[in-house]
Amino acid sequence: MAVEAVAGAAILHAWIGLPLWVLAMGLMAMMTATNLLSVRSPFFxxxxxxxxxxxxxVLxxxxxxxxxxxxxFTSLGSLAVxxxxxxxxxxxxxxPEPTTADDADDTGVADSTVKAVADS
Incomplete structure (x- = not known):
């Protein structure tokens, strides 16, 4: 929800001269208040x-x-794939989990390489 608030604040910043964090906090408060309200549908x-x-x-x-x-058919083929x-x-x-501390992480760089670069 924070990403949406920051994106909305960035859009509103073009028209409203308030800082982004103020707009983002306001949007977060409005979204939280909206989510806290329980809306009942009589026709559920x-x-x-x-x-x-x-x-x-439509299909x-x-x-x-x-x-x-x-x-x-292209959409159905994509769904099938x-x-x-x-x-x-x-x-x-x-x-599988890495077996040792020197195994490569998701980036493909071994932990020892990262440590060596950080130390230099």
Whole structure:
């Protein structure tokens, strides 16, 4: 939430001459107050079903309209690739932990190299 507040403050800074930190704190206070309010929807599950039906209608329309089929199939292909990569990653299990202090970290630089550079 802090990133959104700073981004919003940077945008507002162009029109309002206050410091960024003041705007960011104000936006954080407004977002926190908004999140603390509990909003009840009297129609609760029904808007969700309406949105899902609309989404399905858009997908059906994309499949029926000839010009839109390419976009639909490209999107479905991209989704399939992402789901396949996720499945393969999950099947491999968690990454093994480094066994010694001199093993390379995520950047590929060994800890001893970092220490040597920091000492010089």
């Amino acid at each position: 599950p029904y808007p969700t079903w309406v949105v899902m039906a609309g989404f399905a209608a 059906v329309a994309m499949a029926v309209i000839g010009d839109q089929r390419t976009q639909l 992402v789901l396949l990569a996720y499945t393969v990653r999950r099947a491999r299990g968690p990454r």
